[in-house]
Structure formats: C-alpha cells, structure tokens
Amino acid sequence: GAGVSQSPRYKVAKRGQDVALRCDPISGHVSLFWYQQALGQGPEFLTYFQNEAQLDKSGLPSDRFFAERPEGSVSTLKIQRTQQEDSAVYLCASSLVSGQPQHFGDGTRLSIL
C-alpha cells in the first residue's frame, strides 16, 4: 500500500479484556516497529521485527504484551488482561531496512475503562 495502515483507529475496552491491534506496513519494508505514545510524551519503543523474526522485544512493558509478524508482512500487537495504564496511542512504523527513516501509521488510540 501507499503507507503504513493501522486498525482500528480507536479502541475502547473494559479493564481485563484482551485487545488486538493490527499493522500493515509499506510493501517491501523489511523492518517493522511498535511504539507506545502516552499523552505529552515521545513514542516509546516496544518491539522490532526484521521480516518475521522478532529481534528485540525489550520495550514490552509486561508479559501481557505479545507481538507477532508470522509471514513477514502484517503484524499484530496483542494485549491481554488490559489495565488502565495501557491506555495510549500505539504506533506502528516500517522502514526498508533497519537504520533508515521510519514511516508511521496513524496509530491506534486505545482507551481502557
């Protein structure tokens, strides 16, 4: 596609529910990244894929967070047993290769009630 596509744009869930956020990167981009952005803060790194391999997941805040990219294109970020502190904008970015400028999707705004 022309750009990074994320869905849904907005997600409201009750505390304790599981959510799944989808990212469709730019076609041909090897590297895919997930970031979490709280209000008034810069994006914080969560995890990074090179093709289907998850090379770095050091930013995932807890074992409730899980990401996958099984075929090296679309990626899903799953959050289990959501908590209020999970409320944030979740940004996906892709780049042709690591170290090149990243292109961001519109983000998913997650609100946990």
Add this chain to the structure above:
Amino acid sequence: RKEVEQDPGPFNVPEGATVAFNCTYSNSASQSFFWYRQDCRKEPKLLMSVYSSGNEDGRFTAQLNRASQYISLLIRDSKLSDSATYLCVVFGGGSQGNLIFGKGTKLSVKP
C-alpha cells in the same frame, strides 16, 4: 539521564521569526539522527535526516555535533503551518533496530 533530551517548550514565536531547537543524546555510539514533526493527534512524520556536515532543506537547517552529542534544528521565516511538536530522534545502531525519541519540543507560530 534520558537517552535523548529536548527542551519541551512551548516556543511561541511570531510569523517570520527564526527559531532554534536543541537536542542532546547520551549514547556516543549512535549512528543516525533525524528530526520528526508531529501534529496534534497525528502520527510522527520525517522532517529531515541530520548529517555530520549539516544539511539544509528550504527554511530548515539541521546540524550535528558528534563531539558534544548535540543536534540542532533551525527554522527560518517561520509559518503558521510550522506549528507542531518537533521530535529529536536517534538511531542506536548495533543490534538495536529501533529509534529513540525525545519527548518533543512544541512550537506555536502566531500571526
């Protein structure tokens, strides 16, 4: 110490003013540097890469000082449409693939 530090602002300037943003980074092994722009409730968008020799793109000039671990962005003849948050971004390099973002500097250009 945060890995990437920026003055959060806000910078309130009149149209036509020149404004400069500064950024420092802590990892001397960092390899690539960028400025991103983020409008309210929008995603970050690449403004420009930053090279050691300094680079210019129209009204925007970026500079890097590796010895001081310092990056700057200069905006000349600012426009109303320049109002946004400017994010200083560093690529760690090595096995890390991710970018490290500063918290951003908010710019508001007034008529």
